[in-house]
Amino acid sequence: MKETALDVLMYLFENYQEGEFSDADNQDTLHEELVAAGFPDEEVSHAFGWLDGLAEQRQLPILFGPSGALRIYARQEQSRISTECRGFIMYLEQLGILDGNLRELVIDRLMALTEEVDLERVKWVCLLVLMNQPDAEEAFGHLEEMVYYQGEFKH
Known part of the structure; x- marks a missing residue:
């Protein structure tokens, strides 16, 4: 079974505190740990990009x-x-x-x-x-x- 970016995100959610994976300083270390745990490098990168996109979107004022x-x-x-x-x-x-x-x-x-x-x-x-x-x-x-x-x- 091919692991996806969402699988990486779910793993982060279940195994780490939010501050550990949203902090840019920890992302390199976490990236290495996730690849060592068997997640594909590309999917780990995509997962961190997804989290960065979430942080960027949270900053936008959206009016409805x-x-x-x-x-x-x-x-x-x-x-x-x-x-x-x-x-x-x-x-x-x-x-x-x-x-x-x-x-x-x-x-x-x-x-x-x-x-x-x-x-x-x-x-x-x-x-x-x-x-x-x-x-x-x-x-x-x-x-x-x-x-x-x-x-x-x-x-």
Whole structure:
């Protein structure tokens, strides 16, 4: 089985503290550790690039219309993110776990993946996005519980 950038990110999430892999000074050391652990060098580089993109996107001020507005996906987004995955993102919005800004970060980071986007990957990307938000501890906890303990998404 070929390891992907998301596999690297999931490994980082499960085995390291957030500050350890978001700190640029630690990335070279972590890169070497991940390659030594068997992850392909290219996928490790892509994973760190993905994290850098997340940090950059978090800095952008994004303004949205009224809450409850419907998000229309571009054709390219629709071709990469299935109806089931888009439904899960909307479900998280309805629960108050994601707001418009976080939804856009999730979509941006899903589109940055090179591998196929499925529901499991959407859940992990949502977790990674929430983990990198300073005021999202409660939402992160709810989503983490959903991912680890509730199994399949039911809407």
